[in-house]
Amino acid sequence: MESPPTFFNHILAMPSPARGHINPMMNLCKLLISKNNNILVTFIVTEEWLTFISSEPKPDNISFRSIPNVVPSELIRENGDERISYIPGISSTRLADFPLKDDSSRSKRMMQMTMKGFQWIHKAQYLLFTSIYELESQAIDTLKSKLPLPIYTIGPTIPYFINLTNNPKPNTTNSYIEWLDSQPTGSVLYIAQGSFFSASSEQIDEIANALCESNVRFLWVARGEATRLKEICGHMGLILEWCNQLRVLSHSSIGGFWSHCGWNSTKDGVIYGVPLLTFPINLDQPFNSKMMLRVKEDVKGDILVKKCEIVKLV
Incomplete structure (x- = not known):
């Protein structure tokens, strides 16, 4: 033995x-x-x-x-068109695209938590970023010049050594792959709005009704609201609590990715060559989405995007 x-x-x-x-x-x-x-x-x-x-x-x-489960804090944002160009490593950018830029008490608390985390850097042996050096070499080089410890970019942290498109037949827990197998090439819109922050219920309803009216095939990951949304969206797609995002994005039937534009989802979409339709909600998401096609140009949190506008986009 x-x-x-x-x-x-x-x-x-x-x-x-x-x-x-x-x-x-x-x-x-x-x-x-x-x-x-x-x-x-x-x-x-x-x-x-x-x-x-x-x-x-x-x-x-x-x-x-x-x-035990952790409940994340909620944050709010305000809109601003002013551009700033004085931050080392970052090109000229609208103030509205920066995270944690308003004076709300919640943003201040989050900034305090962020700064507290940075205070631990001097105790670290290395600093690892899930980023790609060639995508933001200017920012990485600036950090290397400012910090007294080795910095490594380890992105994209994607298991490229696994053939995602030729995995064994999926079991019942991910039968959505079987559904994708039955759809025409490039016909499905994959929708994932992240794990922490969510659009308002009113905005989610507008998205759901737009999907129903557009007759676009879709696969929507909607934690906590899957049952309710299934009743609105009709029969053109699937609504799930969870999926393997890499397997979905690598599938030939996926033609677009509606994303909150979190950094890792952005990289996933870019690496698999899927066009992104972005709906940023908070933190770094507006900043990440500023060079892509946005559902709404105004990133202010209380701006409702109506069904008719979404139907045209999707």
Whole structure:
């Protein structure tokens, strides 16, 4: 009988409880294991996220542990057309596209938390960014000149060594792949609005009614509202609580990606060559989406985009 492997390295991975943090952290762990099988990973997520990802295939070297659910803070934004060009490493940009730029108490608290995190940098041995050097070399070079520690860009953290389009036949937990297999090439709009922040219920209803009227095929990941939205959207698509985003975006039937434009979703769409229709909500999302096709040009949070406008876009 072959003796079990001896693990010499133990990695504790604890991403922030959001898809855009969990996915790249998991992919990084898989990449590390592919280079060295003597690595054991303990992957910590909230109880809610464990129910979403526990059935996804993973190496035996990775085990899950859960912590109680965490409720994220809500943030608000204000609009501004003023442009600034004095931040090192960043080209001229509208003030409206910057995160945490208003004077609200919630934004101030988030900024305080961010600054507190930066205070720990001097204790780190390395700084890793899930970014691509060639995409933002100016910003990365600026950080390297300012910080006294090695900086590495480890993006895109996508398991490129796995053929995502030729995986074994999916089980019932991801039968949406079978549905995608039955759709014409480039005919499906994939909609994912992120894990933390959400558009208002009124805006979600406008999107749902627009999808129903447009007769566009769609696959919509809508945590917490799937049952209600199924009643509005009709029969042209699927509404899910969770999906494997990389498998979806790599599928030949996907023709567009309606995204909140979180950084990791932006990279996923770019890498798989899927056109992005962006609907930024908060934090870095307006900044990431400023060079793409936006559903709404005015990024102010209380601007309602009506059904008729969405139908034209999709």
